[in-house]
Structure formats: structure tokens, C-alpha cells
Amino acid sequence: MHALFFVFFVLIMALFILNLFVGVVINKFNEEKERLAHNTQLTHIQVEYCDTMVKVYSAEPKVVYEKTGNYAMDFLQTIASSKFFDNFIFGCIVVNTITMAVTWFDEPIGYTNFMKKVNLTFAIIYTIECSIKLYVFRREYFRDGWNLFDFVIVIAAWLGLFADLVLKLNIGAVTTIIRSFRIARIFKMIKRFKQLNKIFNTFISALPQLGNIGTLLFIMLLLYAVAGVFFFSHVRFGDAITVHTNF
Numbered sequence: 001m002h003a004l005f006f007v008f009f010v011l012i013m014a015l016f017i018l019n020l021f022v023g024v025v026i027n028k029f030n031e032e033k034e035r036l037a038h039n040t041q042l043t044h045i046q047v048e049y050c051d052t053m054v055k056v057y058s059a060e061p062k063v064v065y066e067k068t069g070n071y072a073m074d075f076l077q078t079i080a081s082s083k084f085f086d087n088f089i090f091g092c093i094v095v096n097t098i099t100m101a102v103t104w105f106d107e108p109i110g111y112t113n114f115m116k117k118v119n120l121t122f123a124i125i126y127t128i129e130c131s132i133k134l135y136v137f138r139r140e141y142f143r144d145g146w147n148l149f150d151f152v153i154v155i156a157a158w159l160g161l162f163a164d165l166v167l168k169l170n171i172g173a174v175t176t177i178i179r180s181f182r183i184a185r186i187f188k189m190i191k192r193f194k195q196l197n198k199i200f201n202t203f204i205s206a207l208p209q210l211g212n213i214g215t216l217l218f219i220m221l222l223l224y225a226v227a228g229v230f231f232f233s234h235v236r237f238g239d240a241i242t243v244h245t246n247f
Contacts, residue, residue: 077136096122
């Protein structure tokens, strides 16, 4: 019963109330920004027209690749643009995510070595995908944010494998971060689902406003931290306040 009380307290107070607070502040921030920009003097149709013009000017033409007559180039271009190839890579991402999850503490050495070979296999597949698209698209490859995201993950994966398998290095948290960076590939699932992609784009566009809210919350937390030290820094050590847990 005590545990349920604590869980509901965290869900309702720490999450629900905090989200309400952030939502109200962001909404008020948007209202003030519109008022200072004098957008409140425009009609609803005029605002939609301005938003449409901003999207039109920020849009980029879609690149269409034509046949070059080079059999190898045309073949690789067909593969890179194939829906089957895209589905195959998506399936590899799903399976690779599952294989990275099925590990535990003190697992058998044989199982660990097998999983390293599996991860190496997936790294080779992703490298082949990256190489094909890089060869076909050339400089246009880096104009797509998702392609750039893939390229960074492939490089990070090979750095981790090189440090682990070749150099036998274990530089603590850095090695763990490099290995865990492969998990970020699951974000590519966002690209396949339109509704999820809309939510993700909305989140990205709201980051500047969230930065302002985060700064405000940081100031409030800093205020309470300073107040806690000011009021309780001289509390005598006991059962609860020790050399490890104090102000």
C-alpha cells in the first residue's frame, strides 16, 4: 500500500502536475511572442498565409536520379531506392534492437562471444547500406538528416568494435557510451510512421521553447538547492544524515 501511494504520488505530482505547468507556461510564452511580434493584429487567414509562405521558401526541391548508363551505378541506385531494401534494413534494425536487449549479468562467455559476432554482422550490413547510398548519392547523401544520422552511428559502431575486438581497450564509460550509441538506430523507426514522424518534428520545433522552460526550472531547482544548504548544512550527522547523504 505504501509503495502504491508513492507510485501514484510520483505519477500525479511529479509528472502530471509538472506537464500542466510546462504546458501553461509554453502557451503563455507563445501568446507573448505573438503579441510582441504584432501577429495578433493579423487575421487567421493572414497568419495561415504567412505560415504557408515560410514553408514554401524553406522547402527544397526533391532530387530525382536519372540513369547514367553505368551498369554498376544504375544497379546500386536501384537497390538504394528499392522499397524491399528499405524494409530489409528496417527489419535488421528491429532484430538488432532485440539482440542488444537479450543480455544479462554474468551471462556465459560463449553467449557473449556469439552476440559480439551478431553485432559485427549487423555492423557490416549497415556499413554496406551506408557505402551504397554514399556511392550513389555522393554529396547529396549528407543533405538528408537521416543519412547523416546513419553515417555517424556506423562510424561510432566501428570505433566501438575496433576498440573492443582489435585493441582490446576498455576505457570505462567512454567505451560504454560508444557501444550504447548503436541503440540510437531505433530512432529510424520514426521515419517510417507518419504520425510518429509528425510528433517527432513537433518536438524538434519546440526545443527552443523547451530550452527557455528548462532554464526556468533549473533556476528554481538551484534556488531550492541553495536554500537547502543554507538551512540544513549544519544538521548533525545521525541515522538519516551521514557522511554520504547530507546537504
